Amino acid sequence: MLSLSMFFISLNFLIKEYTMILEVSLLKLNSSEIIMTILLDWMSLMFMSFVLFISSMVIFYSKEYMSSEKTLVRFILLVVMFVLSMMLLIISPNLISILLGWDGLGLVSYCLVIYYQNLKSFSAGMLTALTNRLGDVAILLSIAWMLNYGSWNYIFYLDLLKNSNEFQMISYMIVMAAMTKSAQIPFSSWLPAAMAAPTPVSSLVHSSTLVTAGVYLLIRFHYCFSQSLCYFLLLISSLTMFMSGLGANFEFDLKKIIALSTLSQLGLMMSILALGSSKLAFYHLLTHALFKALLFMCAGNMIHNFMNNQDIRYFGSMIKTMPITCSYFMICNFALCGVPFLSGFYSKDLIVEFMSMEILNMFIYLIFYISIGLTVSYSFRLSYYLIMGKFNFLSLSIFNDSSKIMLIGMSGLILLVVFMGSVLNWLLFSNIYFIILPFLMKLMTLSMILIGMMIGIEISKFKLNYQLYSLNNLSYFLSGMWNMPLISTYGINKVPLMLGMKYLKLDILWLEYYGSKNIMFLLNLFMKNISFLLKNHLKIFFLLYLLWFFFMLI
Template identity: 60%
Template sequence: MKFLNICMLSFIKLMIISLISFSLSMYFMLNELVYFLEWEVLFINSSSIVFTFLFDWMCLLFMSFVLFISSLVIFYSMEYMMGDNNMNRFVLLVLMFVLSMMLLIISPNLISILLGWDGLGLVSYCLVIYFQNVKSYNAGMLTALSNRIGDVALLLAIAWMLNYGSWNYVFFIEVMKMSFEMQIIGGLIMMAAMTKSAQIPFSSWLPAAMAAPTPVSALVHSSTLVTAGIYLLIRFNILLVDNLLGKFLLLISGLTMFMAGLGANYEFDLKKIIALSTLSQLGLMMSILSMGFYKLAFFHLLTHALFKALLFMCAGSIIHNMNNFQDIRYMGNLSIFMPLTSSCFNVANLALCGMPFLAGFYSKDLILEIVSYSYVNLFSFFLFFFSTGLTVSYSFRLVYYTMTDSLNCGSLNMLNDEGWIMLKGMFGLLIMSIMGGSLLNWLMFSSLYVINLPWYLKLLTLFICLMGGLCGYLVSNVSLYFINKSFTYYNVTYFLGSMWFMPYISTYGLIGFPLNYGFLVIKSFDQGWSELMGARFLTMLLINYSKINTDFYNNNLKLYFMTMIIWIVLLVLLMMFIM
């Protein structure tokens, strides 16, 4: 009962703050306001430590979405985490997670950004290892160590910004954007964003983080942890325009989008399919951001947060009812057993695919038309459109396995739609997944721009989506009932289905080798030669001298005379040798 009270209180407070933040963002947007708040934490001998907060329409709108989704996730957890023994700890961890994200969003200062950034990393580790087993511990360690690379890059950027005399980058980023130092800082910030948003070669931690509870996955993969890198790059977007950094990021993010789309078509774990879908959408945001369209990236970030949180909530409800089965091959005919959950699931899937007039359509279609309109090379053009086709393909494959045919789990099942608390949490996001794209489109882009394209480019997006959906459905059907070609070309399947061997490279290469090498260094130097020639040698020397002193203090005259004779003989020999 105490847990329910805490959840309900958190839900109400977060929802109220979210609505206030949304109203303020509209006010700031219409009046084009930007507020800086400076809090002087400490003042000693003419040196002051000042904490700065930045409030503009972008940060307030993002805060409102994060708080809205987190409030519904906490409400949803009231039923999903009901049987857990540490439910208060779970809610407090989620609230700490949201607080770290808030600090990151409103910080124009790299030091305070680092506080929020590391807060996200630390609390995400605690949430990934929440179910305490070996798999969770491994996933948590992979997540933490992969993100430490980005933390180090951020620390280096902080050190380099000492050249400017301030860490408030917003004051001089416009002026200094052409300087070589700012390009180095931009490269380090880009490295930090690539680790946090899981771009190649740091992608393997994102599916591994699925070891966390499903409500946490809904929060992490929609609006908090993985979007932190995107948001940071949106703030530093000036440094990516018309230079090598932007071109490099375009290539990496395009390949990430392509790799994640291919991997999801070979995956059978329900949560990992949705995680790879998140990775694909993060690649899409990064790539359009690297082309200089930061508002479009932000628009897709917000719409994606809505339907991806809904998708994870529906997946959690399905897993909850299936007695913790996550393999989609065990599922089937869920539209009969769980009609409301299935409806929400299908709406979220269609929004992800870019179905006209759902939330995802307004951002994805606009991004693809801008790509068609922009000066972009053929390879990047192919990656954009083919990855969109792959998105629709794995979405329809997921629908085929979960919604059609018969249930493969067992003859006796207790599948139902009676989890009303979970359903109420999902309905809040369902409404926003239908209306959110249109609402944001009218709010963010007040001036209408007409994109004039040839008819074949206008229809290309729709054609790619239809072909992707058809391929996803037919290939699943054919491979399930007639012949499975994936075993014929097993090596290719293994390569594409394992994220291009990235988990193995990350665990054995990026993490395994340094840890093993560090162990050898410690054994050889710190606990080896350094110990023998340093502390241990000094200890043995002092012990031996102490023994000699003890013998002297014991008035052992025999020893004293023997020592005297030895010293006299040594002196005589030395004198003879000198002469």
């Protein structure tokens, strides 16, 4: 109800071009006053309505998905804290309150990633938290730079001071923060690692919270970006889009494939933002949130049925046993690929045509279209493994769509996945994008979708014939996100650990190391050898007898 009311209020704000800034006095001390500033415009209200709706569906869905958990209430409270942190970030025109929401997202995401409490979850949670700390530091630095002005309400200075050196520095910091949160190169490794979290959390994180926070911050700050910064952001985001699309074609973990597809879409949003159309980036952010949330929910239902197994090579022929889930999954996949007249098509096609109208070099143009082809390729590869391929799981197994609560949660989103793209297209763009392209360029998107579809199905048929994966090093390199997870972990901690060992030797003093400690070590070693000889074994006796005999002969 709250989501629906916010959506209609946002439409009212959009039509009448309202912006409301509320100042709530929190504390007065002598002549000083602490004021909480809240920004309400059509963008923040609409985004909040989407976040609320998706999170309500996810919480409803997790009632059954997490039913075996003893600490279900704690899990739900963590998810609610996550959503509230995102809300604070959305309505903040102030860098201090943005930092509170931003840090809240980082902290609660750490708690959710380590929810299952095993070694893999702990390492993934630490990687997530430490990567996001870099973004927090960038925001702290930009807060320090804003001490040059009278207030931390950045919204007042965006147009006025965008050419000043201080604001240029702040814009660099904000881009750095957004790159860590939205997992652009070289900070991409935490996104697939965060799949250690429960699936409802993944659904929420990858649709409308956490990863989209970076894009949303850039949409708010895009007025003050210089030309060179935009080109840098375009290069990084297009490379991220290409890298994640390529990696997903070599991945076998169901959730990681969907995570890499999120990374690809984030690259698309950031690249169109760098080209200067923040409204298009926001439009794609909203449509993507719907089908990505449902895609994760469908994957969660499948994993739930498959005894928590995530390897797609064990799946197959699921259309016979789980028809509703598979239907929803395919609709979301089609929307992700940009198949005409589903929600993803309207935003994606518009973005690519807008890019084609720009004066850009061949590299960016090709990267965009290849990335679209790769998206379709991994989507159809996934569909083949899950839905069309042979059944490869246990012979005695029962799969069905009997989980009513999960299905109701998923059904709440399916209509929006189909229709919301066109509805938002009619509502958001009062000025129509007038795009004129040659016939071949106009058909380029559709042709890339068809080529990607063919390649994806052909790749899937090689699943039992490992000739395709005989290039092991190359496939490891591509599925391992260009070795980024290795660089982010071993690349950073190897030298400090080695240095720590050297310092430990210095710390415990040479006299102790070569004196009492060394004597104790040598005595221990000597006693071990003596005790071995003193063991009353027959073979040791004969060995000593033999040695004595040789000694006598010599």
